[in-house]
Amino acid sequence: MNARIAVPLPKAYRLLNHGPTVLVSSAHAGRRNVMAAAWNMALDFDPPKVAVVIDKATLTRELVEASGEFVLNVPSRQQAALTLAVGTRSGREIDKFATVGAGAAAASMVGAPLIEGCLAWLECRVIAEPHIQQSYDLFLAEVVAAWADPAVFSNGRWHFPDEQQRSIHYQAGGSFFATGDAFDI
Amino acid sequence: MNARIAVPLPKAYRLLNHGPTVLVSSAHAGRRNVMAAAWNMALDFDPPKVAVVIDKATLTRELVEASGEFVLNVPSRQQAALTLAVGTRSGREIDKFATVGAGAAAASMVGAPLIEGCLAWLECRVIAEPHIQQSYDLFLAEVVAAWADPAVFSNGRWHFPDEQQRSIHYQAGGSFFATGDAFDI
Numbered sequence: 001m002n003a004r005i006a007v008p009l010p011k012a013y014r015l016l017n018h019g020p021t022v023l024v025s026s027a028h029a030g031r032r033n034v035m036a037a038a039w040n041m042a043l044d045f046d047p048p049k050v051a052v053v054i055d056k057a058t059l060t061r062e063l064v065e066a067s068g069e070f071v072l073n074v075p076s077r078q079q080a081a082l083t084l085a086v087g088t089r090s091g092r093e094i095d096k097f098a099t100v101g102a103g104a105a106a107a108s109m110v111g112a113p114l115i116e117g118c119l120a121w122l123e124c125r126v127i128a129e130p131h132i133q134q135s136y137d138l139f140l141a142e143v144v145a146a147w148a149d150p151a152v153f154s155n156g157r158w159h160f161p162d163e164q165q166r167s168i169h170y171q172a173g174g175s176f177f178a179t180g181d182a183f184d185i
Numbered sequence: 186m187n188a189r190i191a192v193p194l195p196k197a198y199r200l201l202n203h204g205p206t207v208l209v210s211s212a213h214a215g216r217r218n219v220m221a222a223a224w225n226m227a228l229d230f231d232p233p234k235v236a237v238v239i240d241k242a243t244l245t246r247e248l249v250e251a252s253g254e255f256v257l258n259v260p261s262r263q264q265a266a267l268t269l270a271v272g273t274r275s276g277r278e279i280d281k282f283a284t285v286g287a288g289a290a291a292a293s294m295v296g297a298p299l300i301e302g303c304l305a306w307l308e309c310r311v312i313a314e315p316h317i318q319q320s321y322d323l324f325l326a327e328v329v330a331a332w333a334d335p336a337v338f339s340n341g342r343w344h345f346p347d348e349q350q351r352s353i354h355y356q357a358g359g360s361f362f363a364t365g366d367a368f369d370i
Contacts (some may be wrong), residue, residue, distance in 0.1 A: 018356055018362050019223070039202075039228065041225060041236070041238070042238075044238075053227075053229075061200075131316075132325075136228055136325060138236065140323075156357065157364075158356060167226050169203035172202065172268065174369050176369075177367050179362050180351065180362055182356070183262075185265050185360075
């Protein structure tokens with residue numbers, strides 16, 4: 001597992017504020033899975049909340065509904081191939097951890113694992129809203145712990161000294177953008 | 186108004202898929218406003234839907250609830266100062282269009298205006314979900330028309346030939362990232 005430091009919860013929204021594609025990891029009753037999700041966002045500051053779309057067809061959906069927990073992992077450009085792979089294969093067909101080489105470590109507050117090599121991690125507990133889960137595949141959750149690799153996030157800010165250790169933004173058809181130049185107004 | 190071409194609705198999610206910060210424009214009964222929103226995401230492909238957080242304290246909230254409509258405008262790096270300005274001032278205190286120089290043009294399907302100089306525009310009609318609007322400031326909407334500047338989006342893909350004409354991703358405290366390098370897996 002790469003280095004990680006705790007991110008104070010009122011700053012956790014900043015891990016998602018710039019709109020990166022994330023990996024959603026989940027576990028329940030001895031099964032676990034990981035999928036990619038471009039459709040995620042922060043929903044509140046403190047206590048921090050997030051929103052993420054999890055399709056009914058996915059194994060992740062089954063594990064998240066059963067456990068009430070998930071982790072949002074922010075992958076790096078170095079993990080773009082892994083991100084695409086876990087976003088296009090189903091956990092019903094393969095063990096994605098073994099097949100695509102996604103290492104996993106124990107989280108602190110939830111049963112879902114932290115994906116190794118990511119830039120940041122948000123441990124989340126689902127806020128039960130059955131109507132929007134069913135109608136829109138939309139899950140709301142409270143962030144109960146947050147972590148970041150101090151090489152890229154510290155004092156509440158992202159900084160990307162290495163081109164391969166930047167967050168990524170999925171477009172479509174295997175095409176991504178890296179997070180680009182930082183600038184201040 | 187800069188050039189714009191219609192984006193086929195099943196491709197409209199691609200305007201938001203990479204997580205840009207947007208401007209939310211709104212109008213009702215002769216009043217109009219524009220605010221910034223980093224907390225937005227696509228919610229469905231076809232018909233396309235979006236989700237966006239609109240705080241109770243904002244004039245935008247009042248206009249969106251009254252009209253049932255808004256536009257998500259994707260601003261460029263050139264508009265970062267405008268984005269920060271409309272995100273930090275309230276439309277209750279100033280006419281943001283006049284004060285911050287946000288030009289506006291008529292949309293095709295909704296009363297909310299299109300912000301001039303942006304890279305793309307999604308005309309949206311609110312899907313009434315009063316419980317999540319009230320509890321989480323979360324608005325779901327169907328995209329009823331979508332447009333993009335063909336200099337930066339065509340055939341369903343973003344392309345950013347000019348550094349100033351890239352989409353942007355808000356971090357915090359006046360600090361943004363530009364959308365960076367495109368790469369394929």
